[in-house]
Amino acid sequence: QSVLTQPPSVSAAPGQKVTISCSGNSSNVGNAFVSWYQQFPGTAPKLLMYENNKRPSGIPDRFSGSKSGTSASLDITGLQTGDEADYYCGAWDSRLSANWVFGGGTKLTVL
Amino acid sequence: EVQLEESGGGLAQIGGSLRLSCLVSGITFDDYAMHWVRQAPGKGLEWVSTINWNSVDIDYADSVRGRFTISRDNAKNSLYLQMNSLRAEDTALYYCVKDSRPYLFYMDVWGKGTTVTVSS
Numbered sequence: 001q002s003v004l005t006q007p008p009s010v011s012a013a014p015g016q017k018v019t020i021s022c023s024g025n026s027s028n029v030g031n032a033f034v035s036w037y038q039q040f041p042g043t044a045p046k047l048l049m050y051e052n053n054k055r056p057s058g059i060p061d062r063f064s065g066s067k068s069g070t071s072a073s074l075d076i077t078g079l080q081t082g083d084e085a086d087y088y089c090g091a092w093d094s095r096l097s098a099n100w101v102f103g104g105g106t107k108l109t110v111l
Numbered sequence: 112e113v114q115l116e117e118s119g120g121g122l123a124q125i126g127g128s129l130r131l132s133c134l135v136s137g138i139t140f141d142d143y144a145m146h147w148v149r150q151a152p153g154k155g156l157e158w159v160s161t162i163n164w165n166s167v168d169i170d171y172a173d174s175v176r177g178r179f180t181i182s183r184d185n186a187k188n189s190l191y192l193q194m195n196s197l198r199a200e201d202t203a204l205y206y207c208v209k210d211s212r213p214y215l216f217y218m219d220v221w222g223k224g225t226t227v228t229v230s231s
Contacts, residue, residue: 002155033216033217035217035218037156037218043223044206044221044222044223044224045156045206045221046221047217047218047219047220047221050211050217050219051217056219086155088155088156090156090217090218092215092216092217099158099161099170099171099172100146100158100161100215100218101158102148102155102156102157102158103155104155105155105156
């Protein structure tokens with residue numbers, strides 16, 4: 001079971017908006033930046049969002065991130081079939097042994 | 112362009128050992144912390160280990176602590192993962208991942224991975 005909680009799947013029609021949530025606690029999301037990763041089948045994950053809401057170069061502004069308290073969210077607007085992928089949130093965790101934690105991943109289906 | 116190329120994966124017996132390597136190019140290697148992250152077949156991402164730029168700060172997931180050892184050779188632009196006492200549950204695709212800073216901050220560039228299969 002992952003430390004960060006994400007919905008296993010979300011779906012929406014092309015052109016619509018979808019939100020993927022990421023819930024943690026005060027030792028991770030509540031006191032650390034959240035990053036998001038996009039993974040297409042058979043390929044390595046790719047950084048999609050960092051420091052809660054910053055997009056790396058090349059990531060379209062259809063993707064946006066936010067954080068409030070111990071929860072973070074990734075919004076994708078103007079959905080495209082090419083957005084179908086698995087999405088993971090991640091954050092540093094300040095438990096006794098500092099480490100990194102991931103969410104369980106959310107499979108996005110564009111209907 | 113940053114490139115991370117993993118190698119060393121393969122088939123190992125339960126209780127056996129493997130050593131993974133990651134050759135990094137396109138950056139000043141010792142400016143960044145590095146990580147190993149694994150993904151079991153059909154499963155999500157699992158952080159395995161982190162090493163900061165000068166190897167002073169090292170940490171492991173509880174699932175591998177005491178069995179795996181992360182190291183780096185900045186002169187060779189290389190990251191390593193020595194995996195001992197392997198278990199069936201260590202079967203996964205292992206990714207070498209670059210951090211954005213010299214210390215743990217966030218992972219920004221991923222290699223393509225190397226597959227480790229542990230079987231009796």
